Amino acid sequence: MADAITQDEVNKAVWAACDTFRGTVSPDIYKDYVLTLLFLKYISDVWKDHYDKYETEYGDAPELITELMRSERFVLPEGASFYALHDRRHEPGNGERIDKALHAIEDANIGKLRDVFQDISFNSNKLGEEKQKNDLLRHLLEDFAKPELNMRPSRIGTLDIIGNAYEFLIKNFASDAGRKAGEFYTPPEVSELMADIMDMAEGEEACDPACGSGSLLMKCGRRVQAKHGSKKYALYGQESIGSTWALAKMNMFLHGEDNHRIEWGDTLRNPKLLDSDDTLKHFDVVVANPPFSLDKWGHEAAGSDRFGRFRRGLPPRTKADYAFILHMVETMKPRTGRMAVVVPHGVLFRAAAEGAIRRKLIEENLLEAVIGLPEKLFYGTGIPAAILILRKAKSDRNVLFIDASREFKAGKNQNQLTVEGEDSNVRKIVNTYKARVSVPKYAHLATPEEIAGNEWNLNIPRYVDTFEEEVEIDLVAVRAERLRLKEELAELERKMDGYLTELGY
Numbered sequence: 001m002a003d004a005i006t007q008d009e010v011n012k013a014v015w016a017a018c019d020t021f022r023g024t025v026s027p028d029i030y031k032d033y034v035l036t037l038l039f040l041k042y043i044s045d046v047w048k049d050h051y052d053k054y055e056t057e058y059g060d061a062p063e064l065i066t067e068l069m070r071s072e073r074f075v076l077p078e079g080a081s082f083y084a085l086h087d088r089r090h091e092p093g094n095g096e097r098i099d100k101a102l103h104a105i106e107d108a109n110i111g112k113l114r115d116v117f118q119d120i121s122f123n124s125n126k127l128g129e130e131k132q133k134n135d136l137l138r139h140l141l142e143d144f145a146k147p148e149l150n151m152r153p154s155r156i157g158t159l160d161i162i163g164n165a166y167e168f169l170i171k172n173f174a175s176d177a178g179r180k181a182g183e184f185y186t187p188p189e190v191s192e193l194m195a196d197i198m199d200m201a202e203g204e205e206a207c208d209p210a211c212g213s214g215s216l217l218m219k220c221g222r223r224v225q226a227k228h229g230s231k232k233y234a235l236y237g238q239e240s241i242g243s244t245w246a247l248a249k250m251n252m253f254l255h256g257e258d259n260h261r262i263e264w265g266d267t268l269r270n271p272k273l274l275d276s277d278d279t280l281k282h283f284d285v286v287v288a289n290p291p292f293s294l295d296k297w298g299h300e301a302a303g304s305d306r307f308g309r310f311r312r313g314l315p316p317r318t319k320a321d322y323a324f325i326l327h328m329v330e331t332m333k334p335r336t337g338r339m340a341v342v343v344p345h346g347v348l349f350r351a352a353a354e355g356a357i358r359r360k361l362i363e364e365n366l367l368e369a370v371i372g373l374p375e376k377l378f379y380g381t382g383i384p385a386a387i388l389i390l391r392k393a394k395s396d397r398n399v400l401f402i403d404a405s406r407e408f409k410a411g412k413n414q415n416q417l418t419v420e421g422e423d424s425n426v427r428k429i430v431n432t433y434k435a436r437v438s439v440p441k442y443a444h445l446a447t448p449e450e451i452a453g454n455e456w457n458l459n460i461p462r463y464v465d466t467f468e469e470e471v472e473i474d475l476v477a478v479r480a481e482r483l484r485l486k487e488e489l490a491e492l493e494r495k496m497d498g499y500l501t502e503l504g505y
Helices: 007-020 027-058 062-069 082-087 094-108 130-144 160-177 188-198 215-228 242-254 321-330 352-363 425-435 448-453 475-502
Strands: 205-208 234-239 260-264 285-288 338-344 367-372 385-391 399-403 443-446
Touching (some): 007 160, 027 082, 027 094, 027 130, 027 160, 027 242, 082 094, 094 130, 160 242, 188 215, 188 285, 188 385, 188 425, 205 215, 215 242, 215 285, 234 242, 242 260, 285 321, 321 338, 321 352, 367 425
Parallel strands (some): 205 234, 205 285, 234 260, 285 338, 367 399
Antiparallel strands (some): 338 385, 367 385, 399 443
């Protein structure tokens, strides 16, 4: 492959394109523009690459070329490509032209891209007054026209390289922009851990009811690809924030995940993943990293929920953690259903309504494992979190507790779980989960009676004793050492007095 490019080169080039906005527009705003233009550039490059290939082969048959282009995964209308926009970048109206191009692409691919660009406007005043906005967009078009970002398949080789660049940008925006941007992104190591534990099989369906950019869902799908070399699975998700839902749709498209359904809406107030009989759809795998302790989640209407999701108890008005958990429980398939959800530690021990719900989940033998994670893993919060694993058909009535809070790779602002090798943090957690036995100072397999004796409190230190005994101190030896040091000090002081006397002090 001539003039091939590496993943690292693509990542550096797309991150450098953000320099156009830095210092002028905040990251939580400009991320949407950069990610959308990356999407437009990539589909333009794919289209141009395929068109040029057909033109070389069938240059004397334009009708045949047109027919062949209709078999592409998408349609790129004339005048809507990145290159058409780049050619006119010095003219006024860049924002308006880009918006028109995106809407034309959406209309031509309505089945895959319906409403994806409705929350993004390059003609917005967020980018400044008309002249500044036009200049910013001209520079952005020029950034993406650089040779380093020639993303033709004949050059980059695989679809994954652009999908990976997209995820690289999302991750960097999440860490760069802090809490607001971090809400839509689960660190890849945590996604890897959850996907490994869920171990999605060929033919199964997975759902993320708070899917963000879709990264966690796609990690589950990649397990099937890695094990079976197959894309025989389906991904479902729902996301409440329109711009983040659009990210998920574009992310799926760039990764070639055509068998997906991502809905836009509030999962707790208005779940949209329903069966034909208007009941909640059930899934083999349910995963989520929902927002921690969300306030104003719809408590007022939850008591009369038509799906009966809160029959085990009504979560608190100001904390939606158990609302998400109960929704996920109701969407697991009766026999194959299993779920993994990231929660703040308060979910493990808070009393009142949450304590009652927790007790019912344990008494129904749904809870399989509680995994404690290190602090500072998640963007926008330094607090440690835990992962709850629930399963509809458990092999026993016990609950495995794993304390992985002390094993991580430390970073300046963010800690990471290691993923490479058999002795990595992620592999140790997964192997311990599968073995389902107690490990001194790391894991404990608790019986229902033991948990009941702790009044249904799941706080991990109650089950996993990580206390390290201090080395016994020999007080006699310490006293002897103290006396020796005192004698040495007295001798040094006598010598110092002698030196000072000789010097006339």
